[in-house]
Amino acid sequence: MPVSWQIKPERLLETARSLVEHHTAQGRPKQSNLRRGVSTAYYAVFHAIGWAVVAHLLPNGRRADQFALARSVDHPAIKKVCGWIANPNQAPTHVAPLVGTIANNAAMLNVALVFLDLMEARHRADYDHAAKFSKPTAVRHVNDAEAVIQSLDHVAAGIREAFCALIALEARKAQ
C-alpha cells in the first residue's frame, strides 16, 4: 500500500477547518458543513491516537503491519481509557496507578476530556436531526482537536506511552 494512502490526522484537521470556516454567499455557515466539520475533527483525533499507539508499539514495523495495527485501535477502547482518566476512581485496580499518573498531567487530562466531548459531538453531528451546531462551537471543536494532536506530539514520552499502553490493552480485550 503506498505510504500516501495513510489517513493523516493533520489533513483531516485541515478539512475540518475548511468546513467550519466556510460561509455561504449570505455569510452564514451551513449546518451540513458544521456537522461534517465536527465529525471530521473527531476522526482527526481518533486517527492521531491510533497512530500514537502504532508509534508506541510498532515504531519500526513494516508499513502494512503498522496500517493493520492502526486499524485495530477501536473507538470503545479509547473511550474507556479516556473515561478512566476523566474519572480515576472508576479505573480498575490493576491500572489505577497508571491512570492516576496520566490524569495528573494537565495536557493528557485535556486530551481525554476533549476526546469524550468530541465523540459525543460527532454522534450528534452524524445522527441527531434535532442537534444544532453554532459556528463558535464547531470552530471550538476543531481547535480542541488541533490542541489534542499537538499534545500527543509534545507530552512527555512516558505519559504518552502509558496512555497508548492502556488503549492497546483495552483494544486487545475487544478482539
Next chain:
Amino acid sequence: MTPDLDNELLDALQEQLTTANFRGTHVERVDLERGRDADGNPALFIRVTLGDPAEGEETWPAGDVQRLRHLVRDAILRLLRDDLAWYVSFETASATAR
C-alpha cells in the same frame, strides 16, 4: 435522591463557573441532564451556555474552555456520587434555545 444530588452539583457548577474570572468568556448558565450517551449507556450531560465570543473572534479562547472543562471535572469528582459517564459541552445561547 438523584435530583437532590444533581441540584447540589448544579449549584456548585453554577457558583464556580459563573464566578470564575475569564478574560474572553462569560458563562451564562449551566444545565444538567441525565440521558443516554452515544453507546446507549446512562450518562450525565453538563451543558455550559457561553456568551458570544469576543468581537472579531470565531470562538472562545482555548485556555478558557480548557479551564472551564477542568473546573467541571473537579466539581464532578467531588460531588457526583454514582459511577456515571459524564460529558461537558459548551454552546452559545442561540444554539441552546430550541
